[in-house]
Amino acid sequence: MPYPVIEGTLESKGFKFAIVVSRFNAIITERLLGGALDALIRTGCAEKDITVVRVPGSWELPVAAKALAEAGRYDGIICLSALIKGDTPHFDYIAGEATKGLGSIATQTGVPVAFGVLTTNTVEQAVDRAGAKSGNKGFDAAMTAVEMANLMRKLKAK
Numbered sequence: 001m002p003y004p005v006i007e008g009t010l011e012s013k014g015f016k017f018a019i020v021v022s023r024f025n026a027i028i029t030e031r032l033l034g035g036a037l038d039a040l041i042r043t044g045c046a047e048k049d050i051t052v053v054r055v056p057g058s059w060e061l062p063v064a065a066k067a068l069a070e071a072g073r074y075d076g077i078i079c080l081s082a083l084i085k086g087d088t089p090h091f092d093y094i095a096g097e098a099t100k101g102l103g104s105i106a107t108q109t110g111v112p113v114a115f116g117v118l119t120t121n122t123v124e125q126a127v128d129r130a131g132a133k134s135g136n137k138g139f140d141a142a143m144t145a146v147e148m149a150n151l152m153r154k155l156k157a158k
């Protein structure tokens with residue numbers, strides 16, 4: 001190869017992850033949590049290396065994620081919640097703050113923060129993205145965290 005290519009692998013053995021999951025819309029978020037745990041276990045993460053943190057809703061994700069990132073104990077943080085527009089007049093405010101907050105925590109701390117926040121118009125769409133028709137976005141977010149944790153380890157070793 002004429003140029004170096006650095007990318008993360010999908011192995012999580014020896015890495016530590018925190019999963020922050022919202023209780024709001026628990027019917028959906030528990031499925032996202034199941035998907036995220038499945039991804040971590042399948043990629044080799046030990047159960048003792050996974051911490052699950054519950055928060056009331058999407059709004060609370062950034063403050064918990066920030067504390068976890070600053071604790072310095074985790075290689076990646078996976079944030080899971082479901083905002084459903086039909087029920088949520090505050091949808092745009094909450095979604096905007098959660099998105100901005102999680103993005104800036106990742107860039108400021110250097111700890112990968114995977115965004116597993118569903119933003120849908122209906123409950124059906126959320127169900128589809130939590131393991132029914134359109135895969136499980138919790139699984140996908142955890143896989144992203146695994147890849148990024150591996151990538152960050154390589155980048156820091158350079």
Ligand code: RBF
Nearest residue numbers: 022024056057058059081082083084088089090
């Ligand atoms: N949190 C979610 O994660 N998903 C939602 O769909 C959602 N809808 C909400 C609708 C209203 C009107 C309010 C006031 C809060 C909602 N929350 C939702 C909760 C929010 O993220 C947060 O937990 C609370 O506002 C308390 O800070």
